[in-house]
Amino acid sequence: MDLFIVFSYFDEMISDNTQLIGEAPAWLSAQEHVSRVAPLDRPILVIGERGTGKELIGERLHFLSKRWDGPFIKVNCAALSETLLDSELFGHERGAFTGATEMRRGRFELADGGTIFLDEIATASAQVQEKLLRVIEYGEFQRVGGSKVLTTNVRIIAATNADLPSMVERGEFRADLLDRLAFDVITLPPLRARPGDASLLADHFARRMAIEMAQDFPGFAPSAVAAMEAHDWPGNVRELRNFAQRLAHRSMMLSPDEPVLFDQSALDPFDSPWRPKSRRTPKAPPALKADPARIRQDETIPADFPSQVAAFEMQLIDEALSLSEGHQGKAADFLGLTYHQFRGLLKKHDYGKNPGKAGPQSGETPLKGPIRGL
Structure with a gap:
């Protein structure tokens, strides 16, 4: 059996250059x-x-x-x-250039x-x-x-x-x-324009995985075949190959003799509730967004516009400090500012000194602990 697996492996490798499935x-x-x-x-x-x-x-x-x-x-x-x-x-x-020794x-x-x-x-x-x-x-x-x-x-x-x-x-x-x-x-x-080929390719790739695992491939369940044929495969054959081999490996590790069932999670290996989230700058509330193309030159600026800007800036400060747990250096990073620029923004609004101008509003949870620097 071991010798057969070795020869089968090399046969599969050679066929990749001579056959198109x-x-x-x-x-x-x-x-x-x-x-x-x-x-x-x-x-x-x-x-x-x-x-x-x-x-x-x-x-x-x-x-x-x-x-x-x-x-x-x-x-x-x-x-x-x-x-x-x-x-x-x-x-x-x-x-010819630096490094060309x-x-x-x-x-x-x-x-x-x-x-x-x-x-x-x-x-x-x-x-x-x-x-x-x-x-x-x-x-x-x-x-x-x-x-x-x-x-x-x-x-x-x-x-x-x-x-x-x-x-x-x-x-x-x-x-x-x-x-x-x-x-x-x-x-x-594209693979979506090749009806019937997704299941043929998936079977080929899964069998290569089985050879690598030194196991016999039990085949895909009919429901899995139907699901693969119905999928769009935006990444085409490369995406299908990764999916089929990932799915076959998971299934054969748990149930080596059972037909492989379709598993949605195998489509995206990053799909997890514990996936690290990207840190992003807090977005402005929809009411404060404006399209410059829609502002005509003859329109006057509202009298309360400066106070709206100040309220928006203080809201950004609140959200950034909340995300950073009061750490000013990290809050500056969240807003895309340098530490000194962020300190200037705090000073501009007397943040933390004037309760009427900054800090949590009534009913909101205050920041835990003092505001920290770097």
Whole structure:
């Protein structure tokens, strides 16, 4: 049994690069599209919502191409700043920038003879876009801080969840680069447009979890299958994978032989009554909010406006000190003020000295203990 589990595990890992799971018409159409364009040695653009499997499609395009035995290099353009992305893609010479203590080859050099997958291409800066255009056109580039022209032979597969044509219209993305990246465009359907695939994918992911746990997967209960098919899955396949494996793990730990039931709490692992709450600045009461766009220049300020402002400021002081249990430094943080700014606000209203101007009102619970500083 142990040997079978080991071989099954490796079989599952290998199949991820050779099979795309799903039987929905929209997904099968996308697979056929991939098979048609994979042999072409041209740039391909993959479009889809987050979690739809753009990177998996990129791998599929590579392994079905004549470059299958070459390197497959992945770069997330959104994960790096402009300078770091430039260096990551094209390399840099020693001393090119602070911290560049030695020469470093870029991803385009490392991908020579293979494929480079550029995820989140829409986030690339204008400078990087210009360099990418030159690589596509001439196969040439220069390292950051270098003058030598280097060459590379790579196939580019780019991916995005952005509307690149609209970005071109707004001047946020180069039209000539989009033309060259999009020799053909593969658009991936969201999971909500793939009826029947959620349960197939969930079963696949749950079985991988069972292999990891060295157990047999008992399957999902019919009610769980129906619930998964009915869910929208805004995070698409990535969200479904995490949910299915989390749900299977919890169920098999408690009842390893029982069919896995749907559990709403597995959708959000942060859903707990003990979840830490974010500290936020107290909001103004609705009656004190005003829309500046609705105030005309000829409108006069009410005579009691200064007193309204003072009352509002004192209310904020009360709420901030209540949240901080009388600690002035923390109260200042709640209001987005420095400690000295908050002290100035207290002094302005003689807070704590004049009962008629500040402090708890009649019927309210007074602050516990003295007002404290830092």
